[in-house]
Amino acid sequence: MKILLFGKTGQLGNACLAALGNHQLVALDRAAADFSQPEQVAQAVMRERPDIVVNACAYTAVDRAESEQALAFAVNRDSVAAMAGACAELDIPCIHVSTDYVFRGDGSEPYREPDPTDPQGVYGRSKLEGEQQLQAANPRHVILRTSWVFSAHGNNFVKTMLRLGRERDQLGVVGDQLGNPTFAGDIAGVIAHLVQDYSDRGELPWGIYHCSSNGTCSWFEFAQEIFQRAEARGMLEAAPAVNRITTADFPTPAKRPAYSVLDLSRLEAYLGRPMPDWREGLDSVLETLAQEATAAN
Numbered sequence: 001m002k003i004l005l006f007g008k009t010g011q012l013g014n015a016c017l018a019a020l021g022n023h024q025l026v027a028l029d030r031a032a033a034d035f036s037q038p039e040q041v042a043q044a045v046m047r048e049r050p051d052i053v054v055n056a057c058a059y060t061a062v063d064r065a066e067s068e069q070a071l072a073f074a075v076n077r078d079s080v081a082a083m084a085g086a087c088a089e090l091d092i093p094c095i096h097v098s099t100d101y102v103f104r105g106d107g108s109e110p111y112r113e114p115d116p117t118d119p120q121g122v123y124g125r126s127k128l129e130g131e132q133q134l135q136a137a138n139p140r141h142v143i144l145r146t147s148w149v150f151s152a153h154g155n156n157f158v159k160t161m162l163r164l165g166r167e168r169d170q171l172g173v174v175g176d177q178l179g180n181p182t183f184a185g186d187i188a189g190v191i192a193h194l195v196q197d198y199s200d201r202g203e204l205p206w207g208i209y210h211c212s213s214n215g216t217c218s219w220f221e222f223a224q225e226i227f228q229r230a231e232a233r234g235m236l237e238a239a240p241a242v243n244r245i246t247t248a249d250f251p252t253p254a255k256r257p258a259y260s261v262l263d264l265s266r267l268e269a270y271l272g273r274p275m276p277d278w279r280e281g282l283d284s285v286l287e288t289l290a291q292e293a294t295a296a297n
Contacts, residue, residue: 007057105257175220175244183281
């Protein structure tokens with residue numbers, strides 16, 4: 001199986017490098033396929049002619065998207081459309097990663113795949129339109145909607161909290177937004193399962209799946225867990241005091257969903273197993289970061 005992976009330097013792309021290593025993998029970064037230039041993305045597909053395409057590339061700067069709308073839509077919609085069109089021309093399936101931000105975020109029950117979408121910001125709209133372009137261009141697709149991604153690689157909430165935990169005695173963290181923290185390795189594991197299944201059978205159960213780690217919490221509870229586990233590992237001399245604040249206390253250019261919990265039942269039925277709990281992924285990330293810190297010293 002020859003796999004073309006877009007976005008190899010991001011959190012998910014980096015995790016996919018390890019998860020897909022037993023296949024012939026062509027992994028491209030921005031220099032090789034710039035998603036702000038849709039024609040480069042289509043050209044990469046036509047040039048490489050893989051058996052399957054995995055897109056882990058996205059514009060994910062949620063607040064900056066409000067002032068960089070053209071760039072967000074170029075990356076998240078137009079290049080996805082170009083990728084999908086090239087794949088359809090060559091009869092190649094796509095695995096594409098989307099987001100919980102396609103929903104309005106004011107629900108009280110976990111969002112299912114068929115639930116109405118209503119994104120509240122540029123980032124969410126650009127990702128939803130990317131989904132729609134992919135669906136229209138290439139019926140042989142799997143879209144994985146995920147949320148609150150973290151890993152030992154790149155920039156994310158876990159690493160930000162660890163940095164702030166070393167700098168401050170106390171900090172405020174939003175406690176009225178609920179979601180699923182998701183270890184990038186868990187998403188990469190699902191992608192590897194899909195790729196292997198396609199390699200074995202030549203088909204997949206196409207469509208949209210919600211793909212996050214298991215477990216629901218607020219950002220406040222997420223931060224508490226990070227500090228507790230990091231302190232226990234000796235990564236922090238003392239955990240800072242964490243104060244629960246509201247969304248209104250921490251205004252941002254883009255509106256954040258108050259509730260973005262995803263229903264995983266469709267994905268778990270396909271996998272035949274539950275998704276791992278996010279705390280397992282957190283332990284894995286902290287272990288990796290601790291090892292890296294030891295090696296650096």
